[in-house]
Amino acid sequence: MFVSNFAWAGVRWRHLLPLSFCGALGLFALILGATHASAPVNAALPGDKPHLGVATCAGSTCHGRSEADGKIVRQDEILRWQEPSSPTGAHSRAFAVLNNARSAAIARRLGLGPATSAAMCLGCHSEPASVRGPRFQQSDGVGCEACHGGSAGWIEVHKTGNHRASLAAGLVPLENPAAKASVCLDCHFGSADGGQFVNHRIMAAGHPRISFELDLFTTLQAHHDEDADYVQRKGRTNGAKIWAVGQAMALDRALSLFSSPTLGTEGPFPEFYFLDCHSCHRRIYDSQNFNQTVADNPARPIPVGMPPFNDENMIMLSAAARIVAPAQAARFEAESKAFHGAFARDRNSAISAAARLRATANALAAAFQSASFGRDQSFAIIDLIASEAINPRFTDYEGSVQAVMATDTLLNALVNTGSVPAANAAAIRSDINRAYAAVRDPNDYRPADFRRALGSAVRTIRTLR
Amino acid sequence: MWYAGTNDQPGDYRHSGCAGCHVVYANDREPRHSLIWAKYGRDGQTATVDPTIAAKVDHATGQKEKGHPVEHAFTRAIPTAQCMNCHMHQPNIFLNSFLGYTMWDYESDAPHMWPAKQKYPTAAEVRATNDRNPEGAAARGKWADLEFLRNVYDLNPELKDTQFADYHGHGWNFRAILKRDREGNLLDAEGKIVAPDDPEKWRKAGEGKFVEPGANPGKTVHMMDIHAEKGLQCADCHFGQDSHGNGLIYGEVANAIEIGCKDCHGTVDQYPTLLTSGPAAPPNGTNLGLLRNPDGKRRFEWFIDADGNRVLIQRSIVDPKLEWRVSLVKDSVDRNSSRFNAKAARAKLMGTISDAGAVNWGPGVPKENRAHGDDKMACFTCHLSWTTSCGGCHLPIEANWKTSTHKYEGEETRNFATYNPQVARDEMFQLGRHQTTKGNIIAPVRSTSALVLSSTNVNRERIYIQQPPISSAGYSSQAFAPHFPHTVRTTETKTCTDCHLSANDDNNAIISQLLLLGTNFVNFVGLNAWTGLESGFEAVRVTEWEEPQAVIGSYLQKYAYPDFYRLHVERNRRELKEWTRGATFDKHLSGETDHNELFRNVVQGTKDRVGCLQLRGEYMFVAEGKGGFRAYDVASIANKGFSEPIVSAPFSPIGQDMHVSTTNATCMALPTNQNISVKRNDHIVKHIPENQEQAFRPIYRYAVITDSVEGLILVDIDTLSDGEFRNNFFKRAVTWNAGNILAGARHITLAGDIAYVTTKAGLAVIDLADPLHPKLTASLSLNDARASAIQFRFLWVSDAEGLKLFDVTDLRHPMPQPNGSVALANAQRIYLARTFAYVAGKQEGLVIVNITRPLAPAIYAKETFGGKMTDVEDVIIGSTNASLFAYVADGRNGLKVIQLTSPESQPNFYGFSPAPKPELIAWAQTPSPAVALSKGLDRDRGVDETGGQMAIFGRLGSRPFTRSEMERLFLTPKGVPFKVLDTPDMREYVPLRLSDR
Incomplete structure (x- = not known):
């Protein structure tokens, strides 16, 4: 249902990896998907x-x-x-x-x-x-x-x-990334239906956080082999595409639920579930030696002291859009920034900005569904995630976790499509594990350390290109 | 399964093919056998409203027609009762034991089961009964009547000896096995004695006729498998593959099973994996966690309880409301678990014994040092409560009884054999090596198919009677097999002193039984008692011929044949006379109902005194003094067509000579009285090694004769069973009397390779491992040594002073045990039957000595029946049905037949060794003094004291223990006996060492 401690999932992931290199890691394609992509699921x-x-x-x-x-x-x-x-x-x-x-x-x-x-x-x-x-x-x-x-x-x-x-x-049609994302997100993010929304009160009572990435979790859950007849029936799976569509759908879901009058607020407060946990859950310093742990985030214009909306999917989506749908990338960037700005103003502005951002996210999802997500694009996305363009946005825990999962999942997609030899990928496993280690403990998250670890992993991945 | 059920008697309704299992018939009202189906009764009547079936009416009774399914629908909720339609029969695994029952042996509660007035069924009536029920006895019993049969369970509250089951496959009756001590006393759950007349014996206040799963009613403990008691049905362990097979054809049923104990219970080291591990399991096992019940629930499910313990639940396949918490072995041996059981932990984690004889147990004992590891022995070696111990069945085939079989293609046969269980007991616990597919680990061994066969031809001539066949391996067919009896209990398991020497020195007989050395208790005497005379030998007719083959004058005869019993008691004054009973014509001018039965006692004259004689197969081997040693052909002993039924040569004396002349043949012994063929064994060992049979030890080829002048003489007698009748010439293989040590030899006991010979000087011990080169290993002086008898670690010898005891832990070097001496006026031959020694006491009669503790013997009785039995020379013991009999060679007084136990005289008659209550039931005059007896067929001896196998083991690679394997149960590595107590000593506990964690 949920992964309470992300590092735990990372450990498991290591165990699964050899299997995944043998081809058990599912990659989905969209042969049948087109007809169902737009269907509400x-x-x-x-x-x-x-x-x-x-x-x-x-x-x-x-x-x-x-x-x-x-x-x-x-x-x-x-x-x-x-x-x-x-x-x-x-x-x-x-x-x-x-x-x-x-x-x-x-x-x-x-x-x-x-x-x-x-x-x-x-x-x-x-x-x-x-x-x-x-x-x-x-x-x-x-x-x-x-x-x-x-x-x-x-x-x-x-x-x-x-x-x-x-x-x-x-x-x-779970072989369709959008359809699948929609199903998974009901519980792995939340839905408006009864009993499917883990709000901040439930977490305060002891429920673990919700963390999710569609392609990685697809792999964890997979109970099929992608053999010849599978491909014939359902098409070949593309992990990078699943990842990208998953990001878009997750953002769509977050914004949609946030806009709901019943779910978006709790008493006089916004529902904290939508916010980045780490933005508030920080150490308190009453002594003289105050040490600011909040890092500046150029893509998130919200004053320090105000809790920001969780931007993990926005960051990932931004990277995916720049590579795969460059025509819409700039709009998406602008609208995300505008949404954060509106969020700092008032709820009504935020809801309006959310609607615009949502539309673009959905447009991106549609664009991703029909895009090819080849070798070069996957490498480019990985590169971009660790690049100067994106890197400064990893100021908070959730986004950083998404970045590691993305790196991992995209690398595996490359392996599964034959773009990277399995042995080479295995050789850089330790670098990825170091990045996972940097996000093992949410209470000990240090943005600078994380960026270094991710940068190092991506540099190694770059050598495979 | 493709032959439709016969649907003709209560508890015996079924269909065939898929429906044979998957369509349920009402067969058994007992909830623990039928669960949700119990309420539909035992009459095979439907509960459906479908008028096609429901409207069928039996016109005789106006009731719903019998022989229809409860519902006209397939189900997976198959109750045990459904399986028990077929699996109540010996060749079908005989799973009555799972429900705590065994075949009724016609004696317990006989007054309720036999008609007060003797039945004389016509041939047509016999045929009608046998068409449903192959038991020869059924036609004479009340249970030939269907209405009586269907109500047998209802007799239970009034019964005194046993309780009957509510199912009757083949029309049979099944009696309950109850918890008892070794003397046969009924015990309650805590082990306290329940008096035979305790009103709460069968049901405590408030307990109904039937009890629900989880209950064991009454003060007594019905020894049904704990799984059955809790409500598990066969299908709760034997899942799809065990029932359907996996596509491969297996030669042995046990090999086709995929389930094993540890699959659900785990081991001491591991929680269960729920992966099947039996011989037929797929390489990685079938995952039982995948099983789902008809209601959609998981069959097995793990939980964590409030205390953080792992809990495994199994849900019933039959009753959706029933589930069980599975016992986890790992918890039972974990001192920190609330489920810790010191006895279980001690047994499972026991270490091997040190050179010094010390033992330790606990998790600190390294796995490879465990004495009872699951790689060394089957779980159920200890976790069984009892084993079916069939002492034997009689299959008499009759020509001209044209019959359609109820199986295969239903073909017709001209001959028909009834099926007659004779001794069906529950107290024997025996061990051996499991079959190869089970890794040859230690496992319980039961007697199987210990058959004796007879044949009656078209002229009603009994052309051979009660012949034990010989297996293709040459071993006797008094067969044994490693066996999971499905009698698992948690409390009533085997304990330390069931397999090792007791610190109380009170289990010598138990270990003798355990090792398959036999206990001389369930021996088969049969139609004739053979007695050696001063001038010949005689076959005295001692039983009925028809079934049940009651001993004349016995308790069983009194109930099964009341008229015949009366004739014996009143007309013949209990004398076993030569006479013809019955009427040539009955009132319908038929000879069927009370046909003429010739009783004859056949005497064969000899040149001199017959000091020892032994029947084996069709031959009588005789030491006849100055007449030497001779084998007689006695196959035709009951054949009315032979006026001379004992012959020294069946055809011309020129063609054969089964005689060896010696100076004074005083006695003889055979390595076994079971029918064997060394030649067949030679063949199978040499040419068919894949059968994994052991070779006979060389001694099995010979008869060993003592001659008071010549010493020891060995004669190859295997020639009689080699299938070649032209070479039947006996000659001496060896004559041995080094240093005249055997002067005055008068009696011999053979214990495998070892011969114990009483001589003028005392006792000589001779090793015959190389039969042609005998070796004297010990010689002990005694005052007028007479005879000897061995039981496991002890040898008793009679001499002028009485009984003397020797420790024969080292078989070749007996050690005198003066504490075990019993002073007697004139002790002669000795017969050891479990915990009693029966000593021929001449003028003192039959002396019965309690030897439960050989080192502290106690005279139990000196029986002369008021001076009627005062010249006792020899005695043998045998079991017939549920009763124990003694046959006494009473010198000048002839032969005596004594009933030692009966349901009337000894309510504990089902015990391991109930105290005898001698009753003189018959006697015979003999033409000259009766001095010896031929021992009855050993039905519980599979191996000799030196480890020589004599009886066939029915599973590939299975066998009895070798001598060194036996010794590991009672000797330290240094060869010193070690002894055990049944209570765990925590001082021996070794905790897990930190380094092992």
Whole structure:
């Protein structure tokens, strides 16, 4: 569901890497995506069909095998979904985690009653299904249909193996980056639907932060092999594209929820969830030897002392736009800056600026969907992220984390498309790990150190070019 | 499975093919056997409203027709009762043990099961019964009546000896196994004795006729597997692949199983992986975590409890409301866990014994030093509560009983064999080496298929009777096999003193049983007791021929054949006479119902005194004094077509000579009284090594004869079982009497390679490992040594002063144990049956000595039956059904048959060694004094004291222990016996060393 400590994900990522170099790292392409890209995709679609439950998918001749020996798909997808020893199994543990002491404490502090029956928790810690089949088990947490859609409509045709027909019957087209981003963001950022928004109060009660990057998390969650017949059915995956679309969609989601009158404010305050945690969560100095830890951010015109809107996706999007959609890059830059400025003024101005920025973000998403994201572009984006143009914007923790994830994910995309030999990429692993180490502890984040670590990693990556 | 069920008796309804398992029939009302299906009864009646089925009515009763499924629908919620339609039968794994039952042996609670008035069924009635139920006895019993059979469970509250199951596959009855001590006393959960007349024996106040999962009703403990007690059904361990197979054909059932204990319970080192690990598991195991129940829930799920402990839950496949917390072995041995169990930790983490005899246990014992590691022995070696111990079955085949079989293609056969369990017990615990596919680790071994076969031809001539066959490996077919009995319990497990010497010195018989050396308790005597006479030998007819083969005058005869019993007691005054019973014509002018039965006692004259004789297969081996040594062909002993049923040569005496003349053959012994063929063994060992059979030790080729003048004589008798009848000429292989040490030799006991010979001077011990070169290893002087008998670590010898005890831990060098002496006036032959020594006491009658503690013997009884048995020369013991019998050669008084235990005389008759309550039930005159007896067939002896295997083991690579393997259970590496207590001593605990963490 969430990654509480980003460095932890980085550790896992290292473990997964050798696998990813063998081609298990999923990269998605957009052969089918175009038709669905513009379709509104929402995890709790009004048209979502009844959810029949994991057991319905788990037959030993379907997705419930012990061995990945299926002809078309692995058929051990459930096994990977419920793998207890890795993040791959995180979704299956989503409900069980509500039984632990931390969850109980959060629920107690919020006065929710048992976490296992609190709507505020169940929106993401179980499957958002309006209608449940007889074999549906809430204890399965985030099951198959949470992402793939309620199966009552499509399971019959799905059995035939005709993917196109399944999509037509309502299977969620997760091979489409935008569709996927939309589904993931419901819980990995938040949505306006019930119980899918982890506001600042919930975090104050003990809930971990929400951190997300679409391509990396896609890889962590992947339970498919991108083999020949996969490509035939769904097209080749492009990790860089998923990353870029994910950034655009995440910004869109953030701005959209921020603009919501019910979610955007909390009492007299803006909802702090949208802000950069690190901008407030800093050390307090009462003594003489005050040491300013806030760094100037040229792209964020907001006075020191006012908490800024979390700009992690804006930074990434800015880099992606400059390389892949240069025609819109300048507008995006200007509108982001204007949004930060408006945010410093008042909520109404901020909402107006958000609407403009959102439109551009969506335009970028559309542009990315149809762009190619080749070798040169990926290298260029990596370079740009660490360059003088972007680098000064890494003043806060969240954006920095995104930068490391981006570097990592884009490098892996290069490996998966054959642009960089796996051995070479493995050789610079330690540099990337140093960058991860620089963001391991949010309480010990130092912008200058981080920029050095990232710069060093990117310089090494540049040599691969 | 492709043959439709017979659907003709309660608890025996099923379909075939897929529906054989996946469509449930009502067979058993017991909730722990049927869970959600229990409420539908045991009559195979449907509960569906579908009128196609529901409207079918049995016109005789007006009830719903029987033989239809509960629902006309497939299910995965298959109850144990469904499996038990087939798996109640011996060749189908005999899983009654899982439910705590074994086959009823016709004796316990006999008054309720046999008609008060003896039945005389016609041939048609017998056929009608046997068509449903192959038991020969059924046609005479009440349970031939279907209405009686379906209500057998309802008898339980009134029963005194046992409790019956509510299922009746094949129309059989199954009796409950109950927790008992070694004397046979019923025990409660805490181990306290439950009196036989305790009103809460079967049900405590408030407990109903059936109890729910989790309960074990009554004060007694019904030894059903703990899994079954908790409500697990077969399908809760044996998942899809175990039932459907994996596409490969396996030669042995056990090899087709993928599940193992540790898959769900883990090991001392690891929590369970939920990956199957059995022989048929895929290379990385099947992940049981993937299993889902029909309601969509996970079958297995891990949780963390409020205290932070890992908890594994399993959910029932049958009842969605039922789930269990799985015991985790790792927690049971962890001192910091709330689930720590010192006994479990001690057993599982026990270290190997040091040279000095010290032991330590605990997590600090390195894995490779563990004495009981799971790489060395099967979990269930200790975690079983009991094992099916079938002492044997009788399969008499009858010609001209045309029958359609109920399997395969339903073909017709001209002959029919009824199926007759005889001794079905539960107290034997034996160990050996597991099959190769299980790594040849130590595992429990049970008696399997200890069959004896008979054949009756078209003229109703019994052409051979009760013959134990010989396996293709040459070993006796009194077969054994490593076996998981599915009788796992948590408290009623095996403990230290079940396998190692007890510090109380009270388990010599237990270890003898354990090592498969036998206990001389379940021996099979059969139709005739063979007694040696001063001038010949005699086959005295001692049982019925029909099933059940009750001993004449016994408790069983009284209930199964009340009229015949009365004739024996009242007409014959309990004498085993020569006579013909029955009527040539009954009132319907038929000879079927009470046919003529000829009782004859056959005497074979000999030149001199028959000091020792032994029946083996179709031959009687006899030491006949000045007549030397001879084998007689006695195959036709019960054949009415032979007026001379004992012959020295079946055809011309020129063609064979099974005789060796000696000066004065006083006694003889065979390495085993089981039927064997060394030649077959030679062949299989040499040409079919893939069968992984051991070679016979050389001694098994010979008979060993003592001659008071010539000493020891060995004769190759294997020629009689080599399939070649033209070479049956006996000759001496060796004659040995170095230094005339064997002067006056009069008795011999063979313990594998070792011969214990009583001589004029005392006891001579001779090593026959190289039979042609005997070696004297010890000689002890005694005053008029007479006879000897061995049981594991001790040898008893009778002499002028009584019984003398020797420690034979070192078989070749007996050490006198004066504490074990018993003073007797005139002790002769000795027979050791578990914890009692039966001593032929001449004028003192039959002397019974309690030898539970060999070093502290106690005379239990001196029985003369009021002066009727006062010339006792020899005694043997045998089991028939649930009862123990003694056959006594009472010198000039002839032969005596004594019932030692019966349900009437000894309520503890199912114990390991219930105290005998001798009753004289029959006797026979003999033409000259009866001085010797042929020992009954050993049915619990698979190996001799020196490690020589004699009985076949039914799994590839499985075998009994060698002598050195046996010794590891009771000797330190220095060869000194070590002894154990059942209570853990925390001073021996070794914590985990920091360096190992």
